[in-house]
Amino acid sequence: MITIVGIQGMGNVRAGDNVGDLIVKAVRAQELTFRSGDILVVTQKILSKAEQRIVDLKSVQPSERALRVAEETGKDPRLVEVILTETSRVVRMKDGHLIVETWQGFVCANAGVDKSNVPEDETVTLLPVNPDDSANRIRERVKELTGSDIAVIVSDTFGRPWRIGQMNVAIGVSGMKPIRDYRGSYDMFGHQLRVTMMAVADELASAAELAMGKSDGIPAVLIRGYIYEKADGWAKDLIMPADSDLFR
């Protein structure tokens, strides 16, 4: 059995907060304990706040390029300026949507720049500079404070082509392989599986979202009972290289 439990009561995370400390405290307040083998999924939003990856749009002066893209997409030129700062290339700009590749390599809408769940008006969050490092710091802090060897996933909410609605995916990983590779293993009738590589870190991020909601103040989730491959692993293992991507 796999169990998924939301971690509540962390309040509004502020710049400079140690997210690992906050999570351990909240877990204890909920009368839970970490166990080795647990998976902790943490939403990007609180890491961005703790790591000061926030921008007040009132301080932003849009460039000529941002003004052009803003006109084409109908977005706030200052928001576009911030998005472009996070962007290595624009993948699609159409019907008010701006899908880009971030300089971390993620392909997503608006480079992950987001307004929700930030107290100040006109303030946006950017993705953590290196979400794998963010995940790793939390993992090490949980180990220090509790002795438990866990895996940590940093999640964000991405759209996708062809299907309506968004799903949570893993943008940071520490302590586990994000892909379960079945190539060469055998199905229940002894036939060899050829192509299956499951993005289990993304599936774990999606499973965690079910316990998060969007407005409930549950920025972290504990998953127990899923047996993962303990290993070094990074969210970049989930990024399709541009030259083998059929849709970039």
Add this chain to the structure above:
Amino acid sequence: MITIVGIQGMGNVRAGDNVGDLIVKAVRAQELTFRSGDILVVTQKILSKAEQRIVDLKSVQPSERALRVAEETGKDPRLVEVILTETSRVVRMKDGHLIVETWQGFVCANAGVDKSNVPEDETVTLLPVNPDDSANRIRERVKELTGSDIAVIVSDTFGRPWRIGQMNVAIGVSGMKPIRDYRGSYDMFGHQLRVTMMAVADELASAAELAMGKSDGIPAVLIRGYIYEKADGWAKDLIMPADSDLFR
């Protein structure tokens, strides 16, 4: 707390089997009981077998078009013939991959035609003709046999652009809204959410996959504790119409 439990011991499902009966029997053998509000996720594979959506490639005569596509993709021409029969249009054909839109509207590799977990060599499964109907039949049968009002999701394993690895998604839905629409609701600081529509049926399918594996003979999963919107809902609600799709 959300719990995810794999349903084991269903053996090899055969043409004509009533999947609802098999699942209720397996759930009881595992000393579980259905409760109203549960979500049952069933892999497409056993439905395809029960609904005789299987083709012996030895019986297939490839068309001229299938021969051309087979040459371009390096696939078995008979397999390509079956794929094209399930296809309404080819979305991408490159580097040995064949991404199509099925006549049900799903965009996926090989039109969902698949060789794994079928006992016979050279036999493939096709997607159920109408996976929403398949889900609905199971839901009604579970209700008849146990009195419990549940939701049912039919899952399949799809790849996606930009990211490595596959995830489970919902190709059939009954008894719940597959999308949770946050548009117009408020975040924890009282700001209105503008765009968020979470594909919760896909997230549930992905969560279930974590308890399925690819070779463990666990074709169905029971999820408990996730509060969903009880309503009529169909997997087609998850399909982006081609004219608003940025990548088709």
